[in-house]
Amino acid sequence: MARVVHRVLVAVLAVCIGLSAVARGSEPAPLPTPQDGYFQTITRVVDGVWLIAQPQPFQVQPIGNVVVIEQSDGLVLIDGGGSPGAGRRIVELVRSVSGKPVKAVAITHWHGDHVLGLSAIVQAWPAAEIIATDITDAHLRGRSMKAYPKGAPDATLQAAFDQRLDGADGFVRDSLAKSDLSAREREGFEAAQRLFAQYRKDTRDVVLALPTRTFVDTLKLDDATRPVELRHFGRGNTDGDLVAWLPRQRVMATGDLLVAPIPFGFNAYPADWQRTLRAMQALRPAVWLPGHGAAMRGDAYVSRVIDLIGHTRGAVAPLVKQGVTLDEAKKRVDLSTDRARFVGDDPWLVRWFDRYWTQPFTDAAWREATGEPIEQGEG
Structure with missing residues (x-):
């Protein structure tokens, strides 16, 4: 998820510009352990379809x-x-299951955790097309990703990127210094230090590869066995979300329209998101492949996300009618029942449910109810 580093720190994490636990001049932090589940693995979904995902689905x-x-x-x-490092590992994982070349990469949306590995992939397969909706293409070329060099590494932009990572480091250190953390939260922040140290390594010479082909509503990549329909059903998590539908296998790849265990609620389009997910459900997929998390059989989780969006909108709308300010609405919205459905009583995930969903999506629902525009991008 790459956007701004500091509107609020959690906004940075949620939209995935990333953090680092290594401040310049400090001792290097240890790198991730296998138990951290940071490095992606590849799993067969159905014949000829694989999912590359982090084994531990929630990562800061x-x-x-x-x-x-x-x-x-x-x-x-x-x-x-x-990241370029993640992209190189993805190349290795792809080659472990097939000797065929990558001919196309379809980008679901513009957030950095879905696109910053592209440079390594196209280096391995230079003939591969990069496909996106026209809306996402505009984000990648415009202000939303202005912090990233295009075409070749840029020392000035890399230094600015590193400086933002250095600034975010204090959040992790300050959190670990608190005495009221539960054992689970302390464990989570200690793991986060290791993950961010790896992320800093992975983002050396970061370069943004741009789309070479775009479409508006639908683009079909035909094949006798596994045809793929790339679709833009409408706005949702972003304004240009692409999904991939395999009609013969009944597999739906969703990008961040669907994320587990915690949906990402930043700068979203609440009512449109519900409509988009329902339109996707109407195709009756047998398997859902989310933007984060494991493959899902059936649509129970999809319905849960639709309900969560509706409950949040329903909690915010009456407050808007009462003239409540956004700051006050964020304090008064109670999603504890929904939160329990998604993360139970895990204090680490409870912390991030509130920061990745309750606070940012209350903002989106408040803006929707008041008619204020929801803006994508760095700002």
Whole structure:
């Protein structure tokens, strides 16, 4: 998820510009352990379709899932990973399941944890097309990703990126210094230090590869066995969300329209998101491949997300009618029942449910109810 580093720190994490636990001049932090579940692995979903995902689905510094689809003349990937380092590991994972070349990478949306690995993928397969909706293409070329060099590394932009990571480091250290953390929360922040140290390594020479092909509503990548329909059903998590539908296998790759265990609620379009998910449900997918998290059989989780969006909108709308300010609405909205459905009583996940969903999506629902625009991008 790459955007701003500091509107609030959690906004940075949720939209995935990333953090680092290594301040300049400090001792290097240890790197992730296997138990941290940071490094993605590849799993067969159905014949000819694989999911590349982090084994531990919730990470403070997430890396978006990648779907691998084998067609007769090559492979189609859905999304490209969150850093050059992640991209290189994705190349290795893809090659472990097929000797065919990657012929296309379809980008679900513009957030950095889904696109910053593209440079490594196109270096491995230079002929691969990069496909996006026209809206996402505009974000990647415009202000939303202005902090990232295009075409070749840029020392000035890299230094600015590193400086933002250095500034975010204090959040992790300050959190660990608190005496009221539960054992689970302390464990989470200690793991986060290791993950951010790896992320700093992975983002050396970061370069943003841009789309080479765009579409508005639908683009079909035909194949005798595994045809892929790339679709833009409407706004949701972003204004340009792409999904990939495999009609014969009844597999739906969703990008961040669907994320587990905690949905990402930043700068979203609440009513549109509900409509988009319902339109996707109407195709009756047998398997859902989310932007983060494991493959899902059936749509129970999808319905839960639709309900969560509706409950949040329903909690915010009456407050707007009462003239309540946004800051006050954020204090008064109670989603404890929904939160329990998603994360139970895990104090680490409770912390991030409130920061990744309750606070930012209350903002989105308040803006929707008041008619204020919801803006994508760094600002």
